[in-house]
Amino acid sequence: MSELITKGKKAKKAVTVLITKTTSQKNKALQHIADQLIHETPYILQENNRDIEHARENGVHESLIDRLILNESRIKEMSVALEQLAFLPDPTGNVLERFERPNGLIIEKIAVPLGVIGMIYEARPNVTVDAASLCLKTGNAVLLRGSSSAIHSNRALVSVIHHALELSDLPVDSVQLIEDTSRETATQMFKMNDYLDVLIPRGGKALIQAVVENASVPVLETGAGNCHVYIDKSADKKMAIDIVLNAKTQRPSVCNSIETVLVHEAWAKKHMKELVENLVERGVELRVDQNIHELFPAIVLASEEDWQSEYLDHILAIKTVSGTSDAIEHINRYGSKHSEAIITEAEDNVRSFFQLVDAAALYHNASTRFTDGHEFGFGAEIGISTQKLHARGPMGLPALTSSKYVIRGNGQIRE
Amino acid sequence: MSELITKGKKAKKAVTVLITKTTSQKNKALQHIADQLIHETPYILQENNRDIEHARENGVHESLIDRLILNESRIKEMSVALEQLAFLPDPTGNVLERFERPNGLIIEKIAVPLGVIGMIYEARPNVTVDAASLCLKTGNAVLLRGSSSAIHSNRALVSVIHHALELSDLPVDSVQLIEDTSRETATQMFKMNDYLDVLIPRGGKALIQAVVENASVPVLETGAGNCHVYIDKSADKKMAIDIVLNAKTQRPSVCNSIETVLVHEAWAKKHMKELVENLVERGVELRVDQNIHELFPAIVLASEEDWQSEYLDHILAIKTVSGTSDAIEHINRYGSKHSEAIITEAEDNVRSFFQLVDAAALYHNASTRFTDGHEFGFGAEIGISTQKLHARGPMGLPALTSSKYVIRGNGQIRE
Known part of the structure; x- marks a missing residue:
C-alpha cells in the first residue's frame, strides 16, 4: 500500500478519536508541543542545518535559503505562537444556529472539524508547525506534504510534535508527514477524495494553480495578490x-x-x-x-x-x-x-x-x-482566501471548521 | 468565439449591473417572471410537448418522461414558488460581522453575491426556473446548461424569463441558456475559471461525480444519499x-x-x-x-x-x-x-x-x-450539500452568497 493511503487511513482513524477530545485536552497538547520545541531546539537546528548545507551545495539562492533557515529565535517564536493559540477560543462545538419547527423538531447547526486536511507547501519549515497546530486546535488531522529541500527539518519538527502528542491525550497520527516528496505524491493527494476532506496549498502561484486546476478534493485557495x-x-x-x-x-x-x-x-x-x-x-x-x-x-x-x-x-x-x-x-x-x-x-x-x-x-x-489574520484580530491565520466559497479574506480558526445539523425529535415523520 | 465564452463575458457584465440593484427591484423581476409563466403557459406546453414527443420516439422510459413533463398545474406551482421567493429575505448586503480594531479601523464583513453560477443539470425543466430565480434573488448571474432532451422546454422557459427581465430593471443576460448541449460544453464549463465563480451540478450520481472529479471551478456538491x-x-x-x-x-x-x-x-x-x-x-x-x-x-x-x-x-x-x-x-x-x-x-x-x-x-x-430546505424553514432550497466546505446540509439562499470585508480608516498604515 502506498505511503499516502496508509497515512490517509491512519488520519481518518485519528479523526474519530480527536473529535472526542475537549478543548482543554487539545490546548494541553499545544502546550506540550511548545515545550518540546524549546527542549529539542539543538536537535531541530542540527537537522535544519543538513537542509541548509544541502541547499548551499546545490547553489540555491540565499533569499530562498533564508526561508528555510531555523534559529533559536525563530523556534522560540513558534513556541510562543503555540502558547497563544492555546488561549484562543475553540470554534468547534459552537452552536451556530438553533431553531424549532412547528412540528416540534429542534434543529441545531453545530461547528465541527473538517476532518482530514492535506497541506501541500514549499520550503518553509515553520508551516509544518503552524499547520499542525492550527489543525490540532480545531480537531482536524493533517497530512503534511512539504518540500524535499526541507525534509530533514520537517522530519525533526514532526518527530518533536509526535513526542509531545505521546505526552498528551491526542492521537499521534493526528499529524503525519509524507516522506515521499516526489511530484507524484502531490498529484496523488489532489485526487485523494476518500481520505482528505480539504486541500490547502501554501506557496507560490505555480503551486496554487496546480492544485486548483488538478485537485478533485475541495481546495482552500490562499492566493496571489495583485x-x-x-x-x-x-x-x-x-x-x-x-x-x-x-x-x-x-x-x-x-x-x-x-x-x-x-x-x-x-x-x-x-x-x-x-x-x-x-x-x-x-x-x-x-x-x-x-x-x-x-x-x-x-x-x-x-x-x-x-x-x-x-x-x-x-x-x-x-x-x-x-x-x-x-x-x-x-x-x-x-x-x-x-x-x-x-x-x-x-x-x-x-x-x-x-x-x-x-x-x-x-x-x-x-x-x-x-489584510492579515492578526491585524484583523483573529489571533491566528491559516492564510488569506481569494476564493469565494467557504471563506474569503484572512482565515482564522473558524475557516478550519464545517458544520452539521443535529435534530432532536420525539417520533416525527413526514406527512 | 465559442458560445460559452461569449455568454460567460455577457454574464460577467450582467453581474456588475445586478449588484447595483435593490432587493425590491429583484423581487419585482421575480414577480414579472411569475406572471409571464402563467401568461405564456400555452407556448411553454407546446414547446415542452416537442421534447416529450421526441423522448417517446426515442423510447425513453415513462418514469424519465414524467420528470420532463410540464402541465398547467406544474407551471402554476413554479409561478407560486416565484411569488413566495420574492417574499423571502434577501441575504445580500447583510452585515455578517462588524468590529473595530485598536488602530481605529472599522471592519465589516458583508454578504455579497457569488458572481456567475454555472448550473449543469439533467432533464428536469423545472430546474431552469428554479435555478434562475434563486440566482436572481441573490444577485447572481447564471449560465444554464440543461439536457438536450429538454432543450425546447428550456428555450421556451428562458425566453419567457428574458421577456420578464425586459419588463424589469435587471439585465436580460443575468440568465442565459447554453444552447450547445454536447458533452464537450459541460467539460468546457468545468474549467471556465475565468468566467464562473461556482458550478452547481444537479442530477444523478454520475453527473455529480464527473463534475467533482473534473472541475477546476469550485463546486457546490449536491449529493447522493445512502x-x-x-x-x-x-x-x-x-x-x-x-x-x-x-x-x-x-x-x-x-x-x-x-x-x-x-x-x-x-x-x-x-x-x-x-x-x-x-x-x-x-x-x-x-x-x-x-x-x-x-x-x-x-x-x-x-x-x-x-x-x-x-x-x-x-x-x-x-x-x-x-x-x-x-x-x-x-x-x-x-x-x-x-x-x-x-x-x-x-x-x-x-x-x-x-x-x-x-x-x-x-x-x-x-x-x-x-433534510430539506422547506422542512428546515428556509423557504427555498438550492439543494442539499454533502460536502464540508461552504455549506453542508439543506442550502437556502445564503449558500448562494460569498462575503467581502470592507474596511474604513482615516489614513492608517501598517507599522
Whole structure:
C-alpha cells in the first residue's frame, strides 16, 4: 500500500478519536508541543542545518535559503505562537444556529472539524508547525506534504510534535508527514477524495494553480495578490502618499502589498511629481503609463504585462484614470481579488468602490497591508482566501471548521 | 468565439449591473417572471410537448418522461414558488460581522453575491426556473446548461424569463441558456475559471461525480444519499417502525430516504418480526444479514454491494449490530454523509451518535425525510450539500452568497 493511503487511513482513524477530545485536552497538547520545541531546539537546528548545507551545495539562492533557515529565535517564536493559540477560543462545538419547527423538531447547526486536511507547501519549515497546530486546535488531522529541500527539518519538527502528542491525550497520527516528496505524491493527494476532506496549498502561484486546476478534493485557495491603491480626485495628498509608500515598501514580498497605483488625472496634475519623487527616494522602480511618461520621460513605459504582474519587489506600476469607474474597471480586469484601496474624501465614490470592486478586502483611506489574520484580530491565520466559497479574506480558526445539523425529535415523520 | 465564452463575458457584465440593484427591484423581476409563466403557459406546453414527443420516439422510459413533463398545474406551482421567493429575505448586503480594531479601523464583513453560477443539470425543466430565480434573488448571474432532451422546454422557459427581465430593471443576460448541449460544453464549463465563480451540478450520481472529479471551478456538491436509521436497544417499538416506514416508503426516490436499517440485536430479538412484516406489507423488498436470514429464510441475503447501494426504490437492507458504536462504524464506512437517524431512549447513545457520525444531518427519534430546505424553514432550497466546505446540509439562499470585508480608516498604515 502506498505511503499516502496508509497515512490517509491512519488520519481518518485519528479523526474519530480527536473529535472526542475537549478543548482543554487539545490546548494541553499545544502546550506540550511548545515545550518540546524549546527542549529539542539543538536537535531541530542540527537537522535544519543538513537542509541548509544541502541547499548551499546545490547553489540555491540565499533569499530562498533564508526561508528555510531555523534559529533559536525563530523556534522560540513558534513556541510562543503555540502558547497563544492555546488561549484562543475553540470554534468547534459552537452552536451556530438553533431553531424549532412547528412540528416540534429542534434543529441545531453545530461547528465541527473538517476532518482530514492535506497541506501541500514549499520550503518553509515553520508551516509544518503552524499547520499542525492550527489543525490540532480545531480537531482536524493533517497530512503534511512539504518540500524535499526541507525534509530533514520537517522530519525533526514532526518527530518533536509526535513526542509531545505521546505526552498528551491526542492521537499521534493526528499529524503525519509524507516522506515521499516526489511530484507524484502531490498529484496523488489532489485526487485523494476518500481520505482528505480539504486541500490547502501554501506557496507560490505555480503551486496554487496546480492544485486548483488538478485537485478533485475541495481546495482552500490562499492566493496571489495583485493589489491596487486608487487615489481619487479628492484624496488628501499626504495620506495618499503615505498609504502608497506603506502598501508598496513596508514589505514588498507579501501578497497584500500593492503592485499598481491608479491616480485620478486631476490629482495627478497637482501631486504626481511629489508621489513619484517619494517612491524613487525609497528605491522603488516605476513603470508608468503614457501620460506620466510624458511628464517623466526617464521613467520606463508600462506594458500590458505590468498591469498583470505581481512583482513582490520594489517595483510599482502607475496609471492615470479618469475617475472611480475607470479605476474599478481596471481593478476588476487585472486584480487578483485580494485587497484593494481607495483614497478619497468623496463618500459616493467609496460606496461604488465597495460595491463594485470584486475582492476579498476593500479599504477606504487605509493601507492594503492590513489584510492579515492578526491585524484583523483573529489571533491566528491559516492564510488569506481569494476564493469565494467557504471563506474569503484572512482565515482564522473558524475557516478550519464545517458544520452539521443535529435534530432532536420525539417520533416525527413526514406527512 | 465559442458560445460559452461569449455568454460567460455577457454574464460577467450582467453581474456588475445586478449588484447595483435593490432587493425590491429583484423581487419585482421575480414577480414579472411569475406572471409571464402563467401568461405564456400555452407556448411553454407546446414547446415542452416537442421534447416529450421526441423522448417517446426515442423510447425513453415513462418514469424519465414524467420528470420532463410540464402541465398547467406544474407551471402554476413554479409561478407560486416565484411569488413566495420574492417574499423571502434577501441575504445580500447583510452585515455578517462588524468590529473595530485598536488602530481605529472599522471592519465589516458583508454578504455579497457569488458572481456567475454555472448550473449543469439533467432533464428536469423545472430546474431552469428554479435555478434562475434563486440566482436572481441573490444577485447572481447564471449560465444554464440543461439536457438536450429538454432543450425546447428550456428555450421556451428562458425566453419567457428574458421577456420578464425586459419588463424589469435587471439585465436580460443575468440568465442565459447554453444552447450547445454536447458533452464537450459541460467539460468546457468545468474549467471556465475565468468566467464562473461556482458550478452547481444537479442530477444523478454520475453527473455529480464527473463534475467533482473534473472541475477546476469550485463546486457546490449536491449529493447522493445512502442514509440509515439505527434502532437502538431502548428504542420505542412503534416509533421505530413508524420512522423506518416513513423514511423508506414515503418517497423512496429522493436522497433523504433510507437504504439500510441497522438494528440492535436485543431489539431485533423482540421486534424484528413485526418490523419485517410491516415493511413487507408496504411492498418493500428486503435484503438482510445472516442473523435475520436465519429467522426469515425466505428473505434474500444481503451482499456487500447492498450496504453500498442507493436503491431509490422500495428496497431496504437490514443489518443487526451489537450496539451504537457498531452502528456508527457501519454508517461512517458506507454512508454518503447525508442524513442519519438514531432511535433510542438512551441520551448517552444520542450524544455519541451526534458526535461521531460524519454526516450533514443527524436525527434523534425522527425521520431522515426532514433534510430539506422547506422542512428546515428556509423557504427555498438550492439543494442539499454533502460536502464540508461552504455549506453542508439543506442550502437556502445564503449558500448562494460569498462575503467581502470592507474596511474604513482615516489614513492608517501598517507599522
